[in-house]
Amino acid sequence: MKVTLNGKTFAIECEESGTLRDIEAMLPVEFRMSRNSDVEFTGKLPANPRNDGRKLSHTKPNEIYYYEGWNVLCLNYRVSDISPYTITYLGKVSDSEFSELLKKAEEPLNVTVEK
Numbered sequence: 532m533k534v535t536l537n538g539k540t541f542a543i544e545c546e547e548s549g550t551l552r553d554i555e556a557m558l559p560v561e562f563r564m565s566r567n568s569d570v571e572f573t574g575k576l577p578a579n580p581r582n583d584g585r586k587l588s589h590t591k592p593n594e595i596y597y598y599e600g601w602n603v604l605c606l607n608y609r610v611s612d613i614s615p616y617t618i619t620y621l622g623k624v625s626d627s628e629f630s631e632l633l634k635k636a637e638e639p640l641n642v643t644v645e646k
Contacts, residue, residue: 571608574603607630
């Protein structure tokens with residue numbers, strides 16, 4: 532998958548799961564994302580994927596997650612502990628510029644995710 536924000540495209544190194552396959556079936560999706568707790572941008576998915584991927588309570592910069600509670604895709608740019616809640620890991624972006632762009636981004640952030 533790939534994600535485009537502020538005119539720059541980043542490759543996502545994905546971890547295989549049914550959640551990921553269901554989200555990929557929805558693509559391409561254009562989001563108007565909003566900042567959440569100064570750690571991530573979130574955008575609502577058009578449908579609910581199954582949630583059978585690896586679940587975590589600690590997030591890291593440059594990682595992409597799915598949060599079932601709000602049915603959103605999460606683009607993380609800071610370390611965070613969200614215990615007792617969990618999110619589903621989808622993959623990561625190797626380019627550290629990704630997190631730097633997210634930290635400085637204005638809201639709403641227009642994002643495109645595609646295969």
